[in-house]
Amino acid sequence: MFEFAFGVDDLATTWFTYSPLQEAVFSLRARRHAAKYPWQRRWTESWEAAYRTLDTALLDVLVTPRAWTPDFLTPRPAFQRPSFEGELERVSATPPETVVKDFTAAYRGDGAPLPEPVLSLLDDPVELRERCVAQLRAYWERCLLPQWWPRARTVLEADLAYRGRMFAERGAEGLFAELDHRLSWRSGVLRLDDPDPRVRALGGRYTPVAGRGLVLIPTLMALGAHTDIDPDEPPLISYPARGRALMGENPPPRVPDALAGLIGPPQARLLVLLDQPASTTALAHRLAVTPGAVSRHLSALATAGLLTRTRAGRCVLYARSALGDALVVGGS
Structure with a gap:
């Protein structure tokens, strides 16, 4: 502890x-x-x-x-x-x-x-x-670097944005309560209970932050919050990143360099993904970005004649046009 x-x-x-x-x-x-x-x-x-x-x-x-x-x-x-x-x-x-x-x-x-x-x-x-x-x-x-890190960085950036909002809206108690079940906050003391017997064998430690700052690091690879204490460094806690399960979806297909250079990486990524019709929301979920960001790129691609739009009830499905198909094949 x-x-x-x-x-x-x-x-x-x-x-x-x-x-x-x-x-x-x-x-x-x-x-x-x-x-x-x-x-x-x-x-x-x-x-x-x-x-x-x-x-x-x-x-x-x-x-x-x-x-x-x-x-x-x-x-x-x-x-x-x-x-x-x-x-x-x-x-x-x-x-x-x-x-x-x-x-x-x-x-x-x-x-x-x-x-x-x-x-x-x-x-x-x-x-x-x-x-x-x-x-x-x-x-x-x-x-x-080619595909995993861009998606991982999006998840980590989303976590940082969310934590900042929680701290502003709910204060320290609300912030720490959501980081991980191993963490608890009471009366100005943040407690970390690590179940690993090897860590427990180190014994409990009481660490005053004492003006040094506390570094909080989201990670996709943690199974729970853990700490690294160095007397010469500010205290640090790593915790499981919010939304890490998004990484479990199928990796987006590789974007050809020539295609990315021609129309830009974001639009090229969407064009490659749309080998099957998909909605704005589905694409945003897969890429771990906001629907608004996806919508802007989809509109530009559709205006250029690279996508078609089909309404299915309240949902609009986008798919590559013949010109879009030709561009993806030619850029591969």
Whole structure:
């Protein structure tokens, strides 16, 4: 059990962000423990061929058998909306002794022996660190960045917008009550109950926020709220992102680069999706964006003669026209 004590001004220094690097590292859990992350299964299957072109022997052991990861691979964000490359640069600057300490701690806490290739590289932690950086960058570029990350980022941004509204409308108690069932707020103290026996074995901790701020991070890969306490850093809590189940729907088909360059990525994505008739609401749900944003693009595509519109009761269904079909085929 962890308790975070807030002073009079501490809520004013509480802030939300998300971490592309954390999402990338934690997504490796979805491959290792697919049954626990059903909303990610379609995605992991869709990038399996690309994953097999990487150093899977190393990537597979960045997550322990019970889903722990070395802390240096997921540095806490220093500001809102950091870039993946910026966060990876921080990993590249990790002191060698920290690389050894964090790998050892992760596997010791898991109760598992250090595996190859980590074990053989502990005597050269700089090489181990650089191989981790290189493989995470390749994993991001080949597997996550093309389609998964744009959709994941939309879900995370929607979570941040929702939390901000809840805080404005309902205050701290309303905000924390909705983050996760493990969290509770009472009389200026935020309490986190983690059921993991390995975490409980660490004992309870009482942490005054004390003007340092509290960092709150939504993630698609958490099964419940958890914390990372470092005496030299502001306290941090990660929690399951609202709407993460949207990731479980079929991934949108790949958008040809030529088509995206011709009419823009948003309209190209819609045109590719409309191989079957669909409504504005259905498209918005699949893309995890607002119906208004979809409607504007659909109107532009219809005006250009790339879509047809058919009314079905109160619903308007959009489908590609012959010209739209020809454009998608030609852009592939």
